[in-house]
Amino acid sequence: MDFIIGHYNYWVVIFLMMAGFYTIISRGNLVKKIVGLNIFQVSVFMLYITMSTVHGGAAPIISEGVENYSNPLPHVLILTAIVVGVATTSLGLALVVRIKEAYGTIEEDEIHELDHSL
């Protein structure tokens, strides 16, 4: 039972990752692909934050009378990752808008048909 509670977070995170991965590889709509990419991204954030948690620990703000703190390093890495993630999302969405203007569709199979690439 302790093993299940101790690893529940990791397993849910992996489930979310795979949900995002499935959306990316199985759906043809480009906006939905980007949503899938974002789900994957957020679940990676959660994996890092899960590793940083300490039982009975406080948020890493030094104050008197507190001995136990969570690990601040994963928090810093993920702060950076969130902002970079939004930058890449906006770039992806700009590409989607551009593709829509060039091809008139954002469905992957229709784009391939127009390109005669499949």
Place this chain on the structure above:
Amino acid sequence: MIDVIINVTLLAFLAITAVAIIRMSNLFAIIMLFSMFSFLSAGVFIVMDAIDVAFTEAAVGTGVSTVLMLATLALTKDQKEKQPVAHRPWLPLTVVIVTGSALVYGTLDIPPFGDPDAPAQTHVAPEYLERSIPETGVQNVVTSVLASYRGFDTLGEVTVVFTAGIAVMLLIGGRRRKEELEQPQGDPDDA
């Protein structure tokens, strides 16, 4: 104990939202559900003591991402995802299940959630916690690491955001102006 229950509930909600996103085909609903997903994850971050991450996720992940996606939806005017004619989910499902089981196999050796003796907790993290106040005078250790110890990292992050901003402007911004110059009337569809 109570935070474990909140944690378990929030993560279950996240899983349900993710499945709902996969099953939906209305793009507006998908984006709204993603916004919810992001906000729920901010709640999980608060339960796991990562308040700075929760702030950023709630503001940037939930707010800015959703606005960007809605703007894309408005520009592409595509409201519904086209359902594939011959829907064969088996190949992607197999890939996902194999990858997922490999990852779960990898977690079996990981120290349990919240273990204070895990290698991640005993390596350099105590140094940062001890030396933050004497060396930088900042109480919030996340801030002192972000802006002081790893300041160059943050500079790199700004470079990435700047590059992405320029790329977006090149992709969408410049062409608009050129179109207006070439045909001053403008395409009636483009309104």
